[in-house]
Amino acid sequence: MRFVIIGAGRVGLRTARVLRDEGHEVTLIERDESKIRRARTQEFSVVEGDGSREEILEAADVTNADALGALTGDLNVNFTACMIANHYGCRTIMRIDEAYREEIYREYADEVDEVIYPERLGAIGAKNALLGGTIRAIADIAPHLQVVELTITNGAPVNGYTISELQLPADATVLAFGKHDQPLGIPDEDLSLEDGDRLVVLADFDVLSEVRQLLVGESPGKAAANAGSDATSGTGGVN
Incomplete structure (x- = not known):
């Protein structure tokens, strides 16, 4: 399967490694230069830019992806990326880092396929x-x-x-x-x-x-x- 992951930080990069180890194809999207270098050092394909922008998602070939994981620490970026990916028919997984409150979960849970909360x-x-x-x-x-x-x-x-x-x-x-x-x-x-x-x-x-x-x-x-x-x-x- 083919996956696009937004965010090459702690959560995103570890997720990418697990997926690659299982034989899947992974493309990362990241805008921080140090994180980009680290991901490329580990031989990942990385698209540099803002994952909430449609042209960046297209550069990562989201149109042919099976699923998109929006795993940055920015809730707005994650949600916007998922909405764009949903338009292309991708399964969408969104990370939230807010306090685990019901109103936050309910606000986003109906709009994406799955909400994850790594801290919890x-x-x-x-x-x-x-x-x-x-x-x-x-x-x-x-x-x-x-x-x-x-x-x-x-x-x-x-x-x-x-x-x-x-x-x-x-x-x-x-x-x-x-x-x-x-x-x-x-x-x-x-x-x-x-x-x-x-x-x-x-x-x-x-x-x-x-x-x-x-x-x-x-x-x-x-x-x-x-x-x-x-x-x-x-x-x-x-x-």
Whole structure:
């Protein structure tokens, strides 16, 4: 596949390297001379200029690209580039660096194919590493939806239940299940939940504390506090 990435900074260049390593063709757009030199030193094709200008996008052959990643730190540049690329039929991915507020997400999410927030992804990864333990945030799906992996404990109210007997809140659903030390897979309704087993759950932030209480056995106070910190941890400094 062919990709155009705007921004050869930390996020853009790393993304380009991953794509190239997987055999894809990548063209970068950048206007900072030092970043251009660094990208070209790594043997990337770089178009010099403002990625929000149509002629620069055309010079990068956006007309034949499968997707465009607008990954600069400038929200206006990213949004404008995505609107132009959308005109050419590209899949559009836009980076935002603002505080993770619902109104910002909603403003742009309907206009592009996907909005990414590298800082929040990084914060999730850092938090998981620091906390360790039985709960691991995986990804934000929307401003109020998060995918989490939870490890069943001896103190969990559902310990000993089968998957079919598990009753999560209405705004939560099981996506995957893995027995202790075994890979995750599609949930089997007849399997029992035991100490060390893992469940991957998609849940609304409003019910995360209840999910924690059921699957991990956290106290109501601790579960509410931890779920609240998940919902607001986007101010930390990751796809």
